[in-house]
Amino acid sequence: MTPTGPDAPLPVALRAEALEQLLTERGLIDPKVMNGIITNYESNVGPLNGAKVVARAWTDPEYRRRLLDDGTAAIKELGFSGTQGEHIVVVENTATTHNVVVCTLCSCYPWPVLGLPPSWYKDPAYRSRVVAQPRTVLSEMGLDLADDVRIIVRDSTSEVRWLVLPERPAGTEHLSEAELASLVTRDAMVGVAKVEAP
Amino acid sequence: MTAPLEIEGPAAPPRSNGELVFAEPWESRAFGMAVALYEAGAFTWPQFRSELIARIAAWEISGAADEPYNYYRLWLAALEEVLAGLCAVSTDEVTTRARALAGRPEGHDHRH
Numbered sequence: 001m002t003p004t005g006p007d008a009p010l011p012v013a014l015r016a017e018a019l020e021q022l023l024t025e026r027g028l029i030d031p032k033v034m035n036g037i038i039t040n041y042e043s044n045v046g047p048l049n050g051a052k053v054v055a056r057a058w059t060d061p062e063y064r065r066r067l068l069d070d071g072t073a074a075i076k077e078l079g080f081s082g083t084q085g086e087h088i089v090v091v092e093n094t095a096t097t098h099n100v101v102v103c104t105l106c107s108c109y110p111w112p113v114l115g116l117p118p119s120w121y122k123d124p125a126y127r128s129r130v131v132a133q134p135r136t137v138l139s140e141m142g143l144d145l146a147d148d149v150r151i152i153v154r155d156s157t158s159e160v161r162w163l164v165l166p167e168r169p170a171g172t173e174h175l176s177e178a179e180l181a182s183l184v185t186r187d188a189m190v191g192v193a194k195v196e197a198p
Numbered sequence: 199m200t201a202p203l204e205i206e207g208p209a210a211p212p213r214s215n216g217e218l219v220f221a222e223p224w225e226s227r228a229f230g231m232a233v234a235l236y237e238a239g240a241f242t243w244p245q246f247r248s249e250l251i252a253r254i255a256a257w258e259i260s261g262a263a264d265e266p267y268n269y270y271r272l273w274l275a276a277l278e279e280v281l282a283g284l285c286a287v288s289t290d291e292v293t294t295r296a297r298a299l300a301g302r303p304e305g306h307d308h309r310h
Contacts, residue, residue: 010296012271013224018295019278020227022287029234037237038230042220106251107269116229119221122269124258158247 041116047186049080050113050163054189055181057090058168068092071163080112088113091154092165093191098145100138100191101154101162102130108156110163114186121190131155141192154191164189169197225270232277241280249276 023029053075057064067074071090075081088110091099103109104127109117120126130137134151138144145151154162166188172180175198187193220226236243253272265271281287 010293010300012268012274013222014296014299015278015292016224016228016231016274017299018292019274019281019287020231021299022291022295023231023235023281026286028240028286029231029238033238034227034230034234037233038226041229041233042226106247106254119269124254124267158244 041111047113047115047184047189048181049078049115050110050186050189051181051184053078053080053090053113053163054165054184054195055177057165058180059177064165067165075113075163086161087159088161088163090163090165091152093167093194095167096148097150097152098138098191099152099154099162099164100130100134101156101164102127103156104128104131105155105157108158108161110161113163114189118186138192141187143193164191166191166195169195171197220270228270228274228277232273235277235281240286241284246276246280249279252276253279 020029020031020034024031053067056078057067063074063077066077067090071088072081072086074090075088093099103121107117107122107127109121126137131153134153135145138151154160154164156162166184168180169183172183175183179198183195183198185193185195188195220229232246235241236246250273253276257267257272278287278289278292282289
């Protein structure tokens with residue numbers, strides 16, 4: 001590859017633009033539909049949906065049971081479903097067991113409940129290291145777990161998208177479901193952080 | 199197929215709980231194209247996903263000496279591959295069009 005001249009590699013932004021033009025001209029995509037999809041994922045499909053699921057599970061034991069039994073169905077009950085949201089399995093973090101999610105193959109992720117994956121989730125370093133040294137990687141991300149806490153690394157595939165049900169922080173008994181949801185972060189639902197009391 | 203829009207007013211997702219999803223605008227376009235085509239039934243998600251996995255694996259094996267890891271660059275390449283396989287848009291057509299776009303007059307493209 002030469003750095004300049006007619007054979008120089010084109011900026012990837014231009015390839016994306018060129019592809020979009022060609023697809024639009026051929027009627028394969030409608031820019032309006034596409035804009036709607038992007039806006040939806042950027043603005044509306046966010047970790048907040050997952051936070052609502054977690055808050056419901058914290059406040060409704062029956063819902064929690066259904067969620068752990070069949071995550072996809074229980075999440076659908078709250079109206080969240082769609083692309084990449086199939087086959088969600090919810091695992092519970094406790095005082096003695098900590099789950100953390102990775103996708104070693106690519107970046108499978110439950111979009112409808114967690115929004116788009118953060119850049120570190122897609123990074124090869126995270127994907128390979130968290131399997132081999134979960135305690136170290138979590139510590140580097142600011143989560144220090146006691147030595148007697150068992151860590152389970154959950155590897156996402158096209159068949160299973162994991163969602164972590166974090167521990168409800170102590171001292172939040174008086175909070176409403178909506179207030180609880182506002183405490184839940186995306187990172188806690190991936191298992192790289194805990195939920196903190198306000 | 200996209201997730202429902204329902205989100206209450208005061209509950210507009212807290213940005214501290216969100217993230218900068220796309221580093222550059224073209225990344226969101228690449229994302230949107232793939233999802234739009236998938237939702238329109240142009241290809242199945244496993245078709246696209248396997249191409250993406252292949253690209254990521256190839257990048258990891260190559261040692262990536264000549265370019266840093268960029269998820270959406272590989273995503274776009276996978277999308278181009280799937281579309282070429284469907285005879286929808288060829289790689290050469292994309293290259294030709296991109297070169298034409300590169301030749302736009304000064305000021306048209308501020309991305310440099």
